Every structure is written in structure tokens, then in C-alpha cells.
Amino acid sequence: MILPKKLTTLLATLVVMSVVDMFSCAAETPLSDVIRSAQTKVVKIFGAGGLKQLEAYQTGILISPSGHVLTARSYVLDTDDLAIVLDDGRSFKPEYLGSDPIRELALLKLPIEDESFPHFDLQNQATAQVGDRVLALSNLYGIATGDEPVSVLQGAITAIAPLDARRGAFATVYRDNVYVVDAYANNPGAAGGALVDWQGRLLGLLGKEVKSRVTGTWLNYALPTASFSSSVNELLAGHDTTWEPPSQLPEQSLTTERLGMRLVPDVLPITPPYLDAVRTGSPAEKAGLRADDLIVFVGGRQIASCRALLEELTYHDEREEIEVSLLRDGELVVVTLQAEGEHAEE
Incomplete structure (x- = not known):
């Protein structure tokens, strides 16, 4: 269901107002200004999906003045029609x-070179302790589609x-x-949002969206900035645009048949390359591969899906020895x- 633009703006505004009204901010900058500034650094992402329980939207954050966007890796990104919508409503087709x-x-x-974007600075890391009050910003349920601000939960x-x-x-x-937070922060569309x-x-x-393996309940959580800042910096520094x-x-x-491994059913374009089974006596078994292993690199190249793995293997001769990271x-x-x-034995 697509909500009218005025209604979506009203919903987002009411969320912000409720947060501001419930608490007073002791800092010099009014909380309403803090929220509005943070919202300009959060983007809406629209891509693949649309099937039952597969939302075609999520959230991202700007992490550089030149338009780098960090988000959750998911099936939403697996499309040629991926779109990032900024806080001001402008839409761009990004590069992965x-x-x-x-x-x-x-x-x-973002495909923009002559503009400086508001962004979160990963080098200026902040940390929190149990009991600290926080704000979660994301495009919950895809409410914002244009220049409407993203939702805010306290x-x-x-x-x-x-x-x-x-x-x-x-x-x-x-x-x-x-x-782990006490707000319902990890709902559809929230992945990739900012805490x-x-x-x-x-x-x-x-x-x-994940469930606890201990209690079976849905978890509301965020990865600390310190846990991914180094990895993101490596991605920024090591982006290879020359490989063909x-x-x-x-x-x-x-x-995969010659190697003796069977992948999980490939039901989506970006189905993760988990091993469903390993044939007894095969090269895969002799190398120590097991069912439920997730293949992430082959021959030094990152593998994001079952289809990517099958394609990568076509580049390697059957007699070639390859390194696999899982x-x-x-x-x-x-x-x-x-x-x-x-x-080889089949």
C-alpha cells in the first residue's frame, strides 16, 4: 500500500515530535535539531523484492562527503534498478x-562527484553503555519514499x-x-539504519531481522561502529575497478559436481552460497568442507551468492588448484x- 505523501510526512513528523516531547535534552543543541541533522545522513534504498515477506526496501547511511553509502548486504541490492533516495528526495542509481x-x-x-554530502564520520567513533538513551533512524516499513524524513525511535x-x-x-x-536496545528498531526496512x-x-x-537462538524472540540490535569501521576502510581503499x-x-x-559439493536451493538471485551437502570421498570432503559452510571467497574473489559461485568456477580449469575461504x-x-x-567418481 502506498500512502499519500502528506500522510507519510505527518507520520514521520509525529514520531520525531513524540521523541522530543518525551525527553528534554541537556545539550546545548536542541534534540529536534540533533534529530533533523541525523536524518539528512540517512538514505532510503529501493531494489529487489516485492514477494511475500520480501520487502523491496531498506535503509543506508552516508559515511563520506563524496557519497559513499553503507548498508546491510541483502537481496534488496541484487537488481539493476537499485535506487537510493536522499533526504531531499533526489534519487540516484548507485555503484556497488x-x-x-x-x-x-x-x-x-552515489554517482556524484561535485557535491559534498552530510555524513557520519566513522573515524569519530562514539560508544554507549548499558542504560544510555539512544535514537534509531531508519525507513521503517518503507513509509518514506521521497523527501519525507526517515522515522525515529527512542x-x-x-x-x-x-x-x-x-x-x-x-x-x-x-x-x-x-x-541490544529496548525499541522495536529492527522491523522491515530498518536494516542499514543508524543508531x-x-x-x-x-x-x-x-x-x-533475526531471532535469538536462545529465546526464539525477535532481536532489536545494532552492530557497534568500532566493529566495522576497519572493514569499511579496507573496502574504501581496496575497491578494484579494473578486474574483468x-x-x-x-x-x-x-x-560444484566435480568438487563434490551441493549448494542450497537457489531460490533468489542473491541466495547465500551455503553448502547443503558434501559427497563422501569427494575433493570437498577431503579438504574438510561440511554442510552449512558458507563460501565467501574463491581464488581471492568475493562470492556473494550461489550464482556468483557457479559463475566464478567457470573461470577456473578443472585441473586448477583453487583456494576457498568459508x-x-x-x-x-x-x-x-x-x-x-x-x-572422478560421481
């Missing part, structure tokens, strides 16, 4: 620069603890500490794989 598979983050870039840090959660049948890869303190400083990035697929493929390419129980494991040739 890279991702962090452990923290499930993605880095995008709450407090209730715990700082390792993330022990699952998404469907799979455990989350990230296992380090997160900020800030009452001075507007970035505390963390709102995560995806080889012009000629080998006569016999590697395949995530298992939150740890990065590196193995070497080599098929046994065309007469």
Missing part, C-alpha cells in the same frame, strides 16, 4: 563497490552481548558484541580444492 560477508554489510557509491541500551541469532534455518555469521546517541553521533548500524572476466573460458571448467561457526576457514579430473 563491495561487501563484508562476515558482518553482512555492503558499500555503495530507546535505551539494555545489553551489550555477543549476537547469538538465526535467520530462518541459518545461524548469523557475525558473533561479536552488539548493542545514534542524543548528540547525533553514530553508535552503530541497525542489523537485519577472462575473454576465453577453459575447455573444461570446475563445477565461514563456519563465525570463524574464517581457508582450504585448497582440486578436482580429480573428468574420471
